Amino acid sequence: MxxxxxxxxxxxxxxxxxxxxxxxxxxxxxxxxxxxxxxxMAGVDFRVGARAHITVDSDVCRSCTTRGCVTACPANLFAPTSDGGILFNYEECFECGTCYMVCNSEGAITWTYPDGGHGVVFHHG
Amino acid sequence: MTEPSAFDAVVVGAGPAGSAAALALARAGRSVVMVERGPFAGSKNVYGGVVYGRVLDDIIPTWWNEVPVERWVVRRSTMMMTEDQSLAIDYRSHAWGVAPYNGMTTVRSHFDSWLAGQATEAGAQLVTSTVATGLVRDSAGRVIGIRTDRDGAELRAPVVIACDGVNSLLAKEAGLLPRAEASHYTLGVKEVLDLPAEAINERFGVRGHEGVDIEILGCTRGIPGGGFLYTNAETVSVGVVVSLPHLAEAKVRPEELIADLKAHPSIAPYLRGSHLREYAAHLVPEGGYDTMPTLAADGMMVAGDAAAMTLAAGLWLEGVNFAIGSGYAAGRAADRAIAVGDCSARGLASYRADLENQFVLADHKRLRKAPALVLSERVQQRYPGLLCDLAEGMFTVTNPTPKAGGLRVTRAAAAKHGVKLRELAVDTIRGMRIFG
Amino acid sequence: MTTVDATTRSPLVVACLRITDLHPEVDLLTGAVTRDGLGVGLSPADAAALEHALRIAEAWTGRVVVVAAGPRYIVPVLREVVALGAAVVRIPYGDDASDHGQAAELAGDEHGLARAVAAALIPFGTPDLVVCGDHSVDRGTGAMPAFLAHELGAAQALGLVALTAERAGQTSGPTLIAERRLDAGWRERLRVPIPAVCSVEGAGVRLRRAPLSGALAAGSAVIASAPATTTTTHGTDGGADSWADNQSGSVHIGATRAFEPRTRVRPAPDSADPRIRLLALTGALVAHDPPTVIGPVGAAEAADALIGFLVRHGYLDGPPTPPAPPTPPAPIDPGDR
Structure with a gap:
């Protein structure tokens, strides 16, 4: 390389x-x-908690035409599935909030903070 | 369940706003606890450029002797670029490199921990790795504390100061910010790149603890926003800040925008041979004065990013100082309200009055129209190219053809970028009204 | 910080933790490793060790002492441990600039470190159980717990996946039931007498979170520092002043036999060309069965389909007869896990 x-x-x-x-x-x-x-992403310190702090209601996503979360998420956590839903990850999340802010369907993305002490830890923010 | 712990004030978040609020309260002799969701103060925080310390003068005298600084910014450059051109206004000051200094680059994990340390030394308590999951209200709806995710235990206090950052779930729950509009927010993505100190000094023309901050317009593929490049001690930080809805609409991945910027002929030579150390992303509340939430409710105040205090007005890009200013003011307002025994919204009203009388809201109010102008289509997509072509037209030697006059060059550049001279005049006047 | 009278006879459970920077930064140019302390935390194995210690201390209504060897930057993590209600002592070790000398000696010396840990525990009394993560407090070799068991004159059971206090009343004294991995998913069960040193994998349990009251109190807690001494007076008398006085001797292992999966003999491919032989061996160009969707079916049909597939392809002789599970050691209540 x-x-x-x-x-x-x-x-x-x-x-x-x-x-x-x-x-x-x-x-x-x-x-x-x-x-x-x-x-x-390998250089970032993520302390993955047991609970997913993001949930996606894929049923809502099936009717979504924009899918802003898929490209805008800086951690690339959202992937469209062949059946029209959205597959999401929460482990390597920057907790920035982009996904729920750009989501145009009310209630498709539920977003909270990870449990205390978990999630991303920026060393050089 | 055990008796909830009671304090004079609960501060949610140990970022600059929260630590400043806790510091003000602790100095006033109030019992105050800071609740931080990360494992240490600053662990969730990212910034993009310069921290201006003037706000600390009244809070921590000679703070510059102890603050964890990477470099003192002595060179500030505002650059406009197209794909293969750039034009920069480059200012350099000796005075910025000596006490009391102007701005610094720092690392938030160090800076925020230092500021939180100031608060704990003054007597504030800090609980880390704890999320404030919601507000506790009395029967009249007044905020009287918070719930945490440690066993669901509560912390009670007559005043809760929400310094819980740009996504402030508490401000939303309290109804102070009923709905956050994506168009008022930008996404900042940043790469921190390893580069030896000698290489930084040579490439950026600085020495010792001197640093450089470059703010860039026109590097975001037409998505409203901008870029930045600044020097730390042995790393450089490079990134872009872009409007959320436009980013989503453009279907561009944020890291591609950084890759573009790093590849630009004006930027790449600064960075060659560097290695990515950390990649980070964070939202920025850039909406300004008109998009701020209500600042106080019964038993509660918001400060810092939670109150959209970041100033993003073109020439000025400041956040940490506004967070400290608003947090400290909130702490003092809480102290006054506790003293007179009135922590209702009316009792906390001195918070806003205080902010109006100092830079925090005065600057925001004066520059309230700036975000719209700076993020407008012409400023974002046309003027960088226009100005670069103008410079090219003026400075390209065309012998044996005689030099073109300034007006002709301007007309040609404006025509090429589809800008009418009238529009140019309108924006100039707008700009002068906003910034003048 | 709790001061414990060494003569008290309440059971003493010790978690011996390796707290380290889990996210060190490596300079790609020079290879230099920077540990700035920001990534400091408990590894999964050490978190499991602490949780096991807390659970067993609850079962025995005993005390928990946490001993950790590490530089000053591990103190914030030790505060979290204090918040869980444990007494804490730190042995300076590693990068502490002011603690050079003996600390540096310990860095490569598991035995010396074990002696230092044993010495640091003296003020708390004789431990009935020490739990370590399977990457021990030395440089992660996993050898330290064995040395520590020797120092304490304790039984040892290392690399465990489960560790529980045996229900009282079933045997003469308190013992522990431990599980350890064997081949092919089998586990052996051990009855471990106390005093004992056990090391556990980061599996099966998740470290609880400290209550808010504990976290508030821990903020101002002083973390005691033990000198990195290498002399110990625990001696080799088999832990005579232990809480339970049940010197039942060594770890008891249930009868086991390892399960060895059958090897499938394949003839060597006959070709002079090594590339062809390699292709034949790897099956790279051989057509494979495409994935078959057989569902939705019940669990029994799914199992039949899977076993049928394995039989068809020679991995199993059909109909399969699974080997008998290892006989567990006699009087163990399987419900006590």
């Missing part, structure tokens, strides 16, 4: 200089590759 210009490049730090490189797009701009979503 360590092609030149990868943000994960790990060479050349010995003399204080950092690796130079990067993909060059047709316009000549440097482009930095992203990292996988799993890798992105």
């Amino acid at each position: 360590s092609e030149p210009g990868s943000v994960n490049e790990t060479t050349g730090a010995a003399d204080g200089s950092l690796p130079l490189g990067g993909d060059t797009t047709p316009t000549g701009a440097l482009r930095w590759r992203g990292i996988s979503f799993e890798e992105r």
Whole structure:
């Protein structure tokens, strides 16, 4: 995965200089590759509680045409299912509230805080 | 069930607002408990730029000697960008780098814990890992305490100060904020990237404890919002803040917007070779003055993000200082109300009056129209490109063709971005009225 | 902080916890590990150890003492433990800048650490039971509980998945019933005499939350620090001053025999090309049965369908005869779990 210009490049730090490189797009701009979503989330401290603090009423979701939660959730916790419902996770949740705020169907997403001491812990917020 | 614990005041949340409220009450000799749902103060909190400490001058003299700071911001840059252009107003001040300083970058887990420590040292109690699950009311409907998720036990007090953050479930339960409109909120997503201090110093042109804050417009694929990049001691933070309904409508994933920003030719050189250390997301109440909840009810007040106190007005992006200012004022109002034995909404009315007389509500009121202008379609989607093209037109050397006049360049740029000169004039006047 | 008279005879249950930063940060450039203390907490095994200790102390109406070795940043976690009603003592260990010297010696020395834990417990009396997580308070080797059992002259049963106090009146003195994993999902049951040192997996129980009153009181609690001494006076007299005085000796194991799944012999693929042989062995290019939906059916039909599948594919000889379960040790009430 360590092609030149990868943000994960790990060479050349010995003399204080950092690796130079990067993909060059047709316009000549440097482009930095992203990292996988799993890798992105791996650095975050989640203390998963026993109780799901989000619940989704999939019956309501079947009639939803916008499904804003699926793309807007920064933790990517919502996945559409083939039968038109929404599959949700709660474990790696930032507890931001985006999902219920963008949800246009009253009562589809029930959102509370995780139990005390559980959930996300930001070290560098 | 055992007798509920009784205090003079219960503060929900040990963020900057809650800690400031508890500090004010503890200093006044009141018994006060802070209830924090995370394992430590600041564990649920994220910010995006600069913490301005001036508000602390009256609360903690020479706070700058003890505050957990990453870097003191001496360079503040406002950047407008298109896909491959950028234009920045870059201000640098020596004075900002020496006491009493202006703004700092910090880490919330450290900063919020420090501020909560100030409150506990003054005599406030802090209970962590405890969620306030609801309000306790008396038969007349007055708030007289909270329920917690520890055995459902209650904490009773004549005043509850809800500093429970942007999603404030307590303000909603109390009916102070009957319905939160998604359009009044933005989502901030942030990456904290490892970068050695020497690399930060070289790339950003700073040394020692000096830091840089760059605020960016035009980097969010037309979704109303903006971006930021700021330096910590050995990390840099980069992220975007975008309007919730527009984000959902655009069907763009938030982390893609950060990836775009990191890839921009004006930003990428700052970040090369860096590694993601932590990814974070948080909501921001950006609606401003007109979207604030009622600030006090019988036996209860709201402060900080719970009261939508974040100021997001283009040139000014401030939240932590408004949280501290509003929290401290709420604490003092609670103390006065307890002293006269009237904790009704009327007894707590001095809270709002106090805020109106200081920067917290004065700034919000003066800039009440700013969020709408800053998030408007022209400011978001057209002006960054227009200004970049204007700069390009002025600074591109076209020999042997003679230089074009300023007005012609402006007309050409405006036409290219579909902005009528009249609209430009209208927005300029609006801007001057709001910010002037 | 409770001061306990060493002569009191109420049962003493100790949870020996490894509190550590569960979320250390690794610098990808240098490999340096940073433990800032923000991620500090109890691992699932240690949370289970503490819960077992609390439950057994309740069953015996005894006291709980928690001993933990770690740097100063573990103190907030110990406050949570205080909120649960336990007395707490910390042995400075690890990154404490001011505690270098003996602390550094203990870092790689399970035996030394066991001695330090035993010494730290002296003011509380002789423990009747010590419960550890299966990643012990040393660097997680799991070897420390055995050394501790030696130090205390106690029986040991390590790597348990269940641990309960045996119902009183069934035997002469208080004992513990423990379960440990064997092959193929079988478990062996042990009767463990006290005093004992047990280590448990993070399974089966979830740590209770402290009541609000406890959490309020714990906020100002002082966490005692025990010197990291390596001398102990618990001695090797078999814990003679133990609460129960039932020196029944060693752990009793019920008769067991391990269940070994049958191996299926496959002839080696005959091809000169190693790639073909590999493909044949992995079955990568062989057509597989597509998933079959047989439901909705009752549990019995579903079981028949599954067993039928296994028989068809040679994993079982049909009709299957499962091996007899291990005989449990004689007088154990199966309801007491």
